[in-house]
Amino acid sequence: MNAFLTELGKNLATRWAAALALPAAVFVAVVVVAVMLGPSHALDVDLLWTRVRTVSTGPALAWAAAAFLAATAVVGLSVTALGGIVIAAWAATGAGVGRPFVGLRHRRWRRATVRADAAVKAVLVDRSDLGAKSNAQRALLRRNAISEIEPTCPTWAGDRLRSVDDRVRRGTGLDLTTTWPRLWLVLPDAARTEVTTVQERCGSAARMPVWGLAYLAVGVYWWPALVPAVWALLVSRRRIRRAVGVYADLVEASIDLYARDVANQLGFELTGRMTPAIGEQLTEVLRKQPG
Incomplete structure (x- = not known):
């Protein structure tokens, strides 16, 4: 399971810009509106328009744009880090x-x-x-x-990923954490693309509760932000379950279809299915341990 979570963490760290640019910009915009209107004028559009016009001309506009972009980057990086914590929590123990x-x-x-x-x-x-x-x-x-x-x-996602490790070990004798990096090298491009796409979905799902809590914090001051907060928190559980479930199924399918290629690359020359006895031997080889 640690191998899966490491891959998810890499995707969170390297793909945050494309995935978070728009939601981070929307969040910063909500915060700006909350500060401009305050709780007593939460839905006063005329007041908002008046205050926006005060910074829409001259040097103030340039400074406001620069501050907005900087805040968007900070929010994106922060949500990325917190999403990584959510993924790490999936691997927590009892x-x-x-x-x-x-x-x-x-x-x-x-x-x-x-x-x-x-x-x-x-x-x-x-x-x-x-x-x-x-x-x-x-x-x-x-x-x-x-x-x-x-x-x-402590989480469903952690046990769902662990169940794949358990089934692979019982069915093939392979240790999934040890096998996965080697398997990745022999996967065809189409399979790698599919796995990467699902990893991105898992990362996006892990960020949903973070967005929910962020909007909830704003909602304490400006109540309209409670609407996206409640939506994100309610949707996050279903999205995490769906994304992690698909990821677990895809990883198990990759083992079923391509573990034999790993064995053949290491000289086992399999012509039939991967048996637990052969899988245990392969795991020993991959761990660099004497038989």
Whole structure:
């Protein structure tokens, strides 16, 4: 999972300008409007127009434009850094600050698992019962919405990425953190482009709660900013789940399709599927450890 999060961090650091120029400019504009109008004249368009005209001519305009561009750059860099913190939180463990969140998620998962197991047993008792099958499917979906595996991370995103690592290790014997950098070198251009695109979506999704909190801070002073704040905070959870889910699926698909190419490059000369025994040998080779 650390390899995935490192790649996401790189995208946050190198692509912020294109991704954040417009939203950062909009945020700075909202802050400027909030300062100009204040809470007592929150929607006074005439007052806003009057105050804008005072800086729209002469040297004041040049200084205002320079300040606006500088503030936009600062906001963009700040949101990039905070988005990186959000991504780092996905890899947090159940120790320290994350322990209460892991405990809460684990209790919810255990209750959902008990209900799912009971629903599946009901299907095994009578396989012709369509109602029981439907109940079992819903119960499994509710459990997986919490986590596909037993939770050990404070966030759904962390456990979703960890579940890929777990399935790859059980299915192929490969350690994903060790294998991923080598796999990246053998991926065709089309696959790399697809992975990079989804990484950018993950970075954008990680920034959504940051924007929400930023607008919320402005909204404390100027209430109209609460509208984008609430929208961003409500949308962020769904966007993170969607982006991370697609990223996890794409990484697992890359292993399924191209792990054999890594093995062949290292002299294993596979003609069939990657088995756990071969995957464990390959992992030892990649770790530079003696067999």
